[in-house]
Amino acid sequence: MKPIAVFVVATAAMAGPCVTTAPSCTEWIGFADGPARSLVYRTYSMDAPNPQITRALVMVHGAGRDADNYFRTAVAAAFLAGALDDTIVISPRFASNAAGCRDTLAPNEVSWSCNGDSWRSGGTSATNDKLTSYDFADGILRKLARKEVFPNLKAIVVAGHSAGGQFVNRYEMSNQVHDTLNVPIAYVVSNPSSYAYLDATRPAADTSDFRPFNDGHNCTTFDRWPYGLQSRIGGYTVKQSDDQLKKQLAARPTTYLLGEIDILPLGGFDGSCPAMAQGPTRLARGQAFGKYVNQKFGARHTVTVVPLCGHNARCMFTSEAALPILFPKL
Secondary structure (H helix, E strand, C coil), X not given: CCCXXXXXXXXXXXXXXXXXCCHHHEEEEECCCCCCEEEEEECCCCCCCCCCCCEEEEEECCCCCCHHHHHHHHHHHHHHCCCCCCEEEEEECCCCCCCCCCCCCCCCECCCCCCCCCHHHCCECCCCCXXXXXXXXXXXXXXXXXXXXXXXXXXXEEEXXXXXXXXXXXXXXXXXXXXXXXXXEEEEEECCCCCCCCCCEEECCCCCCEEECCCCCCCCCCCECCCCCECCCCCHHHHCCHHHHHHHHXXXXXXXXXXXXXXXXXXXXXXXXXXXXCCCCHHHHHHHHHHHHHHHHCCCCEEEEECCCCCCHHHHHCCCCCHHHHCCCC
């Protein structure tokens, strides 16, 4: 008797996550005013319908503009959280070949500022004053919120470390898409060198209180953007009032993710007078700012200190403390 052949017909499965930094794991985000575009690394296509995706993590790199390295870190965190299958991980690249930076740019790729504060705080492109770094982030979030592509997306987390943490701190208070996308957005600000304060007070030496800064004559820039709200000239935030920024900062869910041993002046530490007015170390500055916005502006932000981590994004974002923040339960 001949054996009976059994055929199993499998339904087409959704492609698995793209977890390398090869070109196949990249995609372009275009800008509305023409051919200008910027690159992102991502684990899944941002244009192919994908009902399995329920979360998105947008990870912003530091001053080294190493989006590929931050993508690896974010992918590692997603793996540890068991979230690779249902989370799209994205790392935008703020490339630059201006003022000393020598990134190789593709045709029509936007060149952002090099080492200054501009791209970290919503400033304009080095080559196109109609485009700001926060327009790039807005474009990513708008693409994620399209129901025809990600019908089951229930949460977006925007996170950044060091200079990326500065980016997220200012973007959280100023972005104009937060309340328009019908998808909850949370923000994770990790180990920045400075924050944008909302008034002219700064932490006392022991951070137990906040007092009017008493050295303004010698440190005249202590309250200027991006350390404070004054002198916001050009860029994304200039069209918003101080009151609007204050209300938005207080209302939006934010975690300050701080390294327990990020207490040394290393890794691009900002030792300028406006930064030192916020505290002596990155850890102290983050703890003080979290207390400041909760105490003075009624925010309900969270400060989470990661044990045994210094100024290291891989240590921070793959820690047990960080995983449930980056990949919230739904």
